[in-house]
Amino acid sequence: MVVALKPSLAPRPLLSPDRADRSIRSDCERCSARTISVCGAVDDPDLQRLGALAEVIKLEPGAVLIREGEPAPHVFNITGGSLRVYKLLPDGRRQITGFLFAGDFLGLAIGETYVFSAEAMEVSTVCRFRKGPFRALVAGSPPLEHMLLHRTSHELAAAQNQMLLLGRKTAIERMASFLLDLPGHDPSRPTAPGHVRLPMKRGEIADYLGLTIETVSRVLTRMKVKGLISIPSQNELIVERPERLRQHASGEV
Amino acid sequence: MVVALKPSLAPRPLLSPDRADRSIRSDCERCSARTISVCGAVDDPDLQRLGALAEVIKLEPGAVLIREGEPAPHVFNITGGSLRVYKLLPDGRRQITGFLFAGDFLGLAIGETYVFSAEAMEVSTVCRFRKGPFRALVAGSPPLEHMLLHRTSHELAAAQNQMLLLGRKTAIERMASFLLDLPGHDPSRPTAPGHVRLPMKRGEIADYLGLTIETVSRVLTRMKVKGLISIPSQNELIVERPERLRQHASGEV
DNA sequence: CGCAGTGTTGAGACGCTTCAACTCACGTGG
DNA sequence: CCACGTGAGTTGAAGCGTCTCAACACTGCG
Numbered sequence: 001m002v003v004a005l006k007p008s009l010a011p012r013p014l015l016s017p018d019r020a021d022r023s024i025r026s027d028c029e030r031c032s033a034r035t036i037s038v039c040g041a042v043d044d045p046d047l048q049r050l051g052a053l054a055e056v057i058k059l060e061p062g063a064v065l066i067r068e069g070e071p072a073p074h075v076f077n078i079t080g081g082s083l084r085v086y087k088l089l090p091d092g093r094r095q096i097t098g099f100l101f102a103g104d105f106l107g108l109a110i111g112e113t114y115v116f117s118a119e120a121m122e123v124s125t126v127c128r129f130r131k132g133p134f135r136a137l138v139a140g141s142p143p144l145e146h147m148l149l150h151r152t153s154h155e156l157a158a159a160q161n162q163m164l165l166l167g168r169k170t171a172i173e174r175m176a177s178f179l180l181d182l183p184g185h186d187p188s189r190p191t192a193p194g195h196v197r198l199p200m201k202r203g204e205i206a207d208y209l210g211l212t213i214e215t216v217s218r219v220l221t222r223m224k225v226k227g228l229i230s231i232p233s234q235n236e237l238i239v240e241r242p243e244r245l246r247q248h249a250s251g252e253v
Numbered sequence: 254m255v256v257a258l259k260p261s262l263a264p265r266p267l268l269s270p271d272r273a274d275r276s277i278r279s280d281c282e283r284c285s286a287r288t289i290s291v292c293g294a295v296d297d298p299d300l301q302r303l304g305a306l307a308e309v310i311k312l313e314p315g316a317v318l319i320r321e322g323e324p325a326p327h328v329f330n331i332t333g334g335s336l337r338v339y340k341l342l343p344d345g346r347r348q349i350t351g352f353l354f355a356g357d358f359l360g361l362a363i364g365e366t367y368v369f370s371a372e373a374m375e376v377s378t379v380c381r382f383r384k385g386p387f388r389a390l391v392a393g394s395p396p397l398e399h400m401l402l403h404r405t406s407h408e409l410a411a412a413q414n415q416m417l418l419l420g421r422k423t424a425i426e427r428m429a430s431f432l433l434d435l436p437g438h439d440p441s442r443p444t445a446p447g448h449v450r451l452p453m454k455r456g457e458i459a460d461y462l463g464l465t466i467e468t469v470s471r472v473l474t475r476m477k478v479k480g481l482i483s484i485p486s487q488n489e490l491i492v493e494r495p496e497r498l499r500q501h502a503s504g505e506v
Numbered sequence: 507c508g509c510a511g512t513g514t515t516g517a518g519a520c521g522c523t524t525c526a527a528c529t530c531a532c533g534t535g536g
Numbered sequence: 537c538c539a540c541g542t543g544a545g546t547t548g549a550a551g552c553g554t555c556t557c558a559a560c561a562c563t564g565c566g
Contacts, residue, residue, distance in 0.1 A: 087417045089504040095417040109406045116413060142395055149402045152409060153362045159412035160369060164340045164348040166419035167463030171522070202545065210420030212523055217546055234531090234545075251342040424554070455513065465555060470514055487513075487563085507566105514561070521554090529546070536539085 046141040053134060054127035059083075059120035066107065066118040075134045076106040081124025082186070082199045086207065087116050096208040097159070099200060101186050105151060107131075121199050166210045169251060174209040175219045176248035179229070179239060194239040299394040306387060307380035312336075312373035319360065319371040328387045329359040334377025335439070335452045339460065340369050349461040350412070352453065354439045358404060360384075374452050419463045422504060427462040428472045429501035432482065432492060447492040 054077070059065060065076065068087060078100055085106070086096040097116060100106060106118060106126075138144045161181075165174050183196055191197060200208075206216045223229045228245050230238045239245055247253050307330070312318060318329065321340060331353055338359070339349040350369060353359060359371060359379075391397045414434075418427050436449055444450060453461075459469045473490075476482045481498055483491045492498055500506050 085413075087413060089417070089421060091504055093421040093504065095420040097413040097416045109410045110403060111410075115410050139395065139399060142392065142398065145395065145398045145402060146392060149361075149398060149405060150363055152402060152405045156405060156409050156412060157362045157364075157368050159409060159416065160338075160340060160350040162416055163350050163412065163419055164342070166416055167348040167460075168342060168346040207420075213545080214524080214547085215522060218522095221546075251344055251346065466513080467515085467556085468554060471554095474514075509566085510564095512561100512563080514559100516559080517557090519554105519556070522552090524551070525549090527546105527548080530544085531542105532544105533542090534540085536537105 046137070046144050049137055049141075050129075050134075050144070051127075053129050053137065055129075057126050057128050059124045059126065061120055061122050063120045064117065065120065065126065066114045066116065068115060068117045069113055072107060072111060072114045073131055074107060075129045075131055076118075077127040077129070078102050078104045078106065079125045079127055082121045082188075083118050083124060083126075084121055084200065084204055084208075085116050085118045094207045095210065096204055097162075098155075099182075099185065099204075099208070101188065103187060105148065108148065108152065121204070171209075171211055171215050171219050172222065173248055173251050174211065175205075175216065175223065176228075176245045178205065178209055179237065180242070180245060180249050194242060196237045196239060198235050198237055299390070299397050302390055302394075303382075303387075303397070304380075306382050306390065308382075310379050310381050312377045312379065314373055314375050316373045317370065318373065318379065319367045319369065321368060321370045322366055325360060325364060325367045326384055327360060328382045328384055329371075330380040330382070331355050331357045331359065332378045332380055335374045335441075336371050336377060336379075337374055337453065337457055337461075338369050338371045347460045348463065349457060350415075351408075352435075352438065352457075352461070354441065356440060358401065361401065361405065374457070424462075424464055424468050424472050425475065426501055426504050427464065428458075428469065428476065429481075429498045431458065431462055432490065433495070433498060433502050447495060449490045449492060451488050451490055 056079070057065075059081065065083065066072075066085075080102050083100045083104075083106070084096050085098045085100060086094050088094050099121070100118070107114065109115060138148060161177075165177050169177065179196055182198075183191065186197060186199075188197065198205075202213050202216050205211075206213045209216070211219075220229070220231065223245075224231060226244075228239070228241045228248075230240055232238065244253075309332070310318075312334065318336065319325075319338075333355050336353045336357075336359070337349050338351045338353060339347050341347050352374070353371070360367065362368060391401060414430075418430050422430065432449055435451075436444065439450060439452075441450065451458075455466050455469050458464075459466045462469070464472075473482070473484065476498075477484060481492070481494045481501075483493055485491065497506075
């Protein structure tokens, strides 16, 4: 059973970061700033029980996992790939509220129906839990509950950063912030410093940053011309001047 | 000892909503849609212990409770009044990420320093807890931890709504959303239907909605001319056409 | 009465969006 | 092997919504 978690629990023994097929991810990007994997026998009985509850689902690119407004019987944990989470207005305007990667939870919010939609951006795998048993198990396991609170608090802090971005930053500041933040969320195989993997299309970046496709494209071009970044291919990008980008991200230019 | 909580625990006996001096607020606005107060003897020993940890602080309007970037030794619970929570860019641009009222928690996010600032908008009272003992108590009390997770999840859902607002809504849509949402967050004395208390100034509304003061003023005027609202005084507002306002809020006009 | 803080209104400027044309990469089939 | 089609991305020109700057109105208070 595959379960990917990013608990904030006491440190676990560090083993090889490979063998994702039977690994439990254990990290806390804001606390310990690293993604580690714990493989082999799982010592925590709660995590084992959690794994026993799970049902593994594989998603093709574009597959819809959650549709806003529909009944919400499940909680999900992403074990591989990446998903976009978004909300829609009736006329089709879309705001992507987050990109999720391996280890992230989805659908924790209390309520009868989902309040957002979620789709796979690439081939992805998720663990699905029925809400009732999941809640029951969590309620009976303080460490699990604590981990969820910890992660949700982090997400809330990230959401506040995004509000600052959407409410007050210019297009280039938004893009700079995005390019600097993205690698920290994506636990996929360690990339060279400055190297950013872009599993999402321009339109998704636009809907995440509250811009249009055209503006995203223009800003990237401007950054390229300025020598801040280079774009070897559509799906990857290299930050050439991280310090200058950081200045842009915080509005100091 | 004054403690204001909005736990998602099992229902408690409903008593008089007054006597705020010794009350424990107990509600779940999104689940049960009402704010109730439980007064008199507190039966939950965890809440009593929480109360014993608290230190009551009174804030004058404009008083700074939390400054972004400073060490974060405390967790707060608001027992009266209202606070604004915000983030700043170096050049002074401000994004207010939320308005907090009685029952709300503040400073839960894990980290060495606060990642936002908070100021009182009116005369307010808060309970202050040192983080260590607070965490210890919460860790030892599953119901408390559960309540915090529940509340944080709600805040996260609200934050996602705000991202949709900031990223994709027009000025009038933002204002309409704001006027409809605000009463649901403010548990202060029950107001007549359609009646909205505005404890914040225009500049704060602007910084919450990602607009300027002038745009806020213009939009309110437009709404007034259209007959959607009326403004008896600077600090209060009456929604005359809730259904039309709701259409605007969801972008259907 | 005068002052300061707050809110409103107007005119022009600006940044992003909209609309449209074009390029590029990739896959398919004649 | 190349013509063709499609989806994604880029670039240009014009439009529009909000911002900026400025003047004015209102309120409360010493």
